[in-house]
Amino acid sequence: MKIQSQKDFFAGLMFTVVGGSFAAGASQYTLGSGAKMGPGYFPLILGILLAVLGCAIAVKSMITPTPDGDKIGKFAWKPLFFIIAANLVFGASIGGLPVIGLKPLGLIVGIYLLTYIASHAGEEHKFKEVAVLATILALLSYVAFIVLLKLQFPVWPAYFTA
Structure with a gap:
């Protein structure tokens, strides 16, 4: 599969890595349950959601065509x-x-x-x-x-x- 949008692909990859890292870090804390949340519950859920969103963005970047490939510009x-x-x-x-x-x-x-x-x-x-x-x-x-x-x-x- 070819990357159609470099910007979206690398943004999705970044979201996936950051979300996965937060989820992994949050799993070191007590999670608790939905009714009685521990300190790791909310960061774990947010990390997982961010990782899933990142995967969706990365997959979309390979499916949706863009005219110029949406190249990444110079680093600011x-x-x-x-x-x-x-x-x-x-x-x-x-x-x-x-x-x-x-x-x-x-x-x-x-x-x-x-x-x-x-x-x-x-x-x-x-x-x-x-x-x-x-x-x-x-x-x-x-x-x-x-x-x-x-x-x-x-x-x-x-x-x-x-």
Whole structure:
């Protein structure tokens, strides 16, 4: 069988591998039953569903013809770099880096850094739009995680607290 769409085939393959990995990892936890679910039940079901979806996409990519073979393009290094960097900086800003003496910068500063760094992944960067987005995200995150869920992690930089 010939691959008609490279993009769909490799996306399906990726979904299958990731879903299978999650299902295998979840099977190490207690599964329980549908009425009394254990910690591994939900990830196992999601992993299996993702793997089945991936198989269906991969099979469809070999059946449904596409005019140009739907080739995979160049690898997008710039967005990959900025998105990963933004997440790493956010994690370091929330937890700090005690090894090098960096205290936590807090949720609010972390979200501003995350938004600003991630905004460079796109083709255009408008500082005003990024600032508005970061403000909305910071406000909603504060309300959701600190006020409603009452999670205990720093909101403001540790440098400002005694």
